[in-house]
Amino acid sequence: MLPLPPWMPTTPVLKAAIAGLGLALATPLPAASEPATSSPAAASPAAQAPTPPVSKDMSSETVTVGADQALEAVLECGLRVRIARDRTLPVAAVILAVETGPEDDPPELPGLTHALAYQVLQGNRELRPGEAVETVHGGGGVANLAVGHAQVRYESLVPASRLDQTLWIESERLRFPTTRASTWKQALGWAQSDPVAASLLGADARAAAHRTAGLGHDGRRVGDGVRDLTEAALAIQLRARFDYARSTLVVVAPEDPAAVLATIEPLFADLPRSTRKAAVRLPGVRARGDRAGDPAPEGATPGAATPGAATPGAATPGSTAGSAAKPAGAGPQPPAPAASPPAGTGSPAKSAAPAPGADPKSAPTDPKAPGEAAPDAGEAPSYPLPETVLAGTHRAPLLAWSIPGTPEAQVWAAAVCRALARQRRVADEDRKLRLSCVVDPDPRRATLLLQVTGTEDLVGAASARLQRLLGRETQLLATQGSVLANELRVARSRPLELARQLAAAAEISGPARPQARDLDAVTGVAALADPAELPRVFPSIVDCGGAVLLVRPEAPKP
């Protein structure tokens, strides 16, 4: 097997650093400075407009990049480039992040993107199979392949003397990857032998939490349809998904970013012009009027949901073998909505539905969630209720929030978890109340999970805690945000960590021309300075109404 440890959102160094501090965060925290597009409403057409190709003379512009800044530009071929400088050691981190992932797998081809990610390592007309990895290893560097739910990353950490060679490899990597049957068979073997990524959530629970049907399968399991792809179909699928216009090239090196950009531009100059196609991943939304206390809008259809991925000016990869890319907005269908309780009844579990893919027969006869007590009949709860979904394997019910794929939202989610863990019990709370919060990491599809035990009204307890956090205990939130900001700044002092944070930064419109952006802004750290940012960047966290209550389905009786 290829000596590439395929992991997903693993960042061992940051994980170790953060775990050492008791943080519940384990991923390279994404980043971005632009206004978060964390909800469909926020994702205005203007904000998601395709980035126009850059003008030809952009390299002639003089851009001064400070020590705490990154240079960002979009090339004519649609490739986004982010370059930062790190002069501590003569090493360079290079990441090619492709905005696609198993979430985009067509329903009939589960495991396609994961296998394609390996196929790209098989080279093309310029690179022999495995040459990209061998070149990195030959210089004493390390190469990783990371397949996330919606992002595939090719990571290299090389000596600075090998930077040019590595950049050339990245400029060749996605050009007409080989589709020979023998290499495809080998790539499938690698994909199948990958261990299942350690995750806190099962596929069904994740799909339910994000209200995105595309997440409802284990992206590493390869179906028969994928095995049977013809060479022509394989070429079409590769071209639809692994495209520079939906990719970001991140470089962290000792050289001046402007000089690095001048090296990169000619390498991609011969590619055809293209608009930027990277998809902005949005959490699916609960049908309006679902939340208890929310006024049901006129014409709202209970249970309707919005597709999970919006692709501004872009195309989601095709859903059938051999088909061309689908038009925008035609991505995977959202999960079947779990019916929610009628507003005001305060009985979130009474009409629970199984998650997409879950066995409907396993639905409990009494759908009341264990440990959960509905408020008295006829009494409306004073807090919004989450949608209840029968999914997951956790013994106790879990509240799950889909974290928007922006760095601000992800860092704030981590800060919220830290703050929840440090809140003190107040007088009217149950003495046995315990809250356990953790972030299931992913650059684009992260989930905040909250387990509440020791109380019969877990939603009420969680709502009260969140309310306190955003109200009178905002100082606690600010403190944890500040601590986390420091941790992230320390973590990004290493080139590979900084490159990962930059690769996880949000897709924004522009800049076509080279532009220096503050690292704090790109990585989302700047947002941590002000707790008032939290409801803006992560709106659903303000209460439990934006969450999904994951309840383990009962095993069917024999």
Add this chain to the structure above:
Amino acid sequence: MTTPRPAPSPAPRRPERAKSRSALGLRVATRLTPRLTPRVFPRLFRLAALGLAALGLAAPVAGCHRKEMPRVEVFDGDSTPPETEAIGALAPPWPPAERAILGDNLLVHWLHEDGSPQLHLRLLLPTHGVDAISPAAAAVVAEGLALEIRRINQRYGVTVGVERRVDRLEVAVHGREQDLDGILLGLGRVVGVADAQPLLLRARDAAAGSLTAIDGETLALGALVSALVGGEAARERVDAAAIASTSGDELAKAWKELVDPARVMMIVHSGRPVPEALLARLGAAWPARGLLGGKGPDAALDRLRPAKRSEPSGPPRRLLADPAATIGVIVTPSPMRSGPSLYLGRSLALPDARSRSLARLAQRLLQEEYDARLTIVGDRGIFVIRLGIARTGKAVAPEDDAKAAKASAPTEGDPRVARLRQGLDGYVAFLRARHSRQRLAQAAELWLGARMVQASLTGEDWTALWSESIDLSGRDGEIAGALARDAKALLAVTPDDLSAWFSEWLDFRKGKAGWAWVAVGGDADLPAALRGLAPTEALSP
């Protein structure tokens, strides 16, 4: 080598308010016990102070509170390669280091990286020159130091590790730059502890519990190094039993000597320049206790390298040629997981960067086909090659191992010997083959690149690389440029240079004498079998 530090520190060098002079002419702190309020027991307080002074005890007590500003100078500014040159040579682009010598004689090398949010601090504890202290006690002291630094700095989330190098132990602390003050003051509390015995006893238990049994490879390598450079292999061995058997008094004595600031060296990689006032506080908190009486050498290499080296017993020997070395054989009570092995080793004279680079390149080339290892300390190196011995499956019974070894007759046609001869011939053929310049360049680039990439992955800690530079230097003036210089020399090696060096140093039949070999395995008849290759000598495990 050193130049005066250009900019004077804003901190006052001698804060006169804090000191007065005692009748004995020593500087005495005016506030002996700052935490007590004289208002509460004024009379008692004065009486106690007078009493102490009369008894002549005031001087040592005051000494603990003496706060002398450190001597700081730019260290080795001329030989530090410029940033672009260092990056080109795949060496860290550090600026000229600063050297500070604290009032208690602690030697500090300070590496300032402007704006770095990380802090790395490394304590180098030389273990040579104190024969009375066993390696086990030294290991416990390092472990104790690490444990206590970790405990006291818990709030800063520091990570602390112990690393072992030739003739020294290193305690590495990694934290955040913003916590520098707290971490340094915490270190002062750790090293200033009056009675370290309870801490050391805890560390002893922790260290003994974490050690696994010594494996056959460690036994063989210990015996081999002992044969090459002298010294007693068993004495250098650190195992759980040796650690558990150290007494509290022995540990306290080891602490006193090894944590003596006149012996210790500290390397700091920080985002700010030398904080003189802070170092002065550390110096004041760190009492000099050891045999050196607070007078340690200022040069790092004088502290870290033994003044007198042990020598191997007997004349230098060759393998399979006169004067021939006997094979030391260690029969382990149980079969080794990796199978029986033969270790060939020799000591190398490496007086300059060129010879060190040749040795390293030779090791990197051999590593492509063999398990080849090289340790370099200054002008000396140890080179070791491991050859596997075929398994026979005849495990030795504990009660009859000696009997079995004696009873077995030498076996001329033993397949194991035949395989070993084959392996040795292959090794010699490898040495005599001509390796292309491109292949040498690839091997050199791989080594140099991997060193920097590894350093980046493990936290970009300049102190670890500085410590490595020390081992590549013959004098303090060479430390800053050692990695860049060795890298350049490595890339300049030609195939002819390497062939000549191979013949002189690594050809065990025709090259320079200075070889030894040790075999280890769990087969009862291993000594007898190896007698078909060369005379053997049984070594106790």
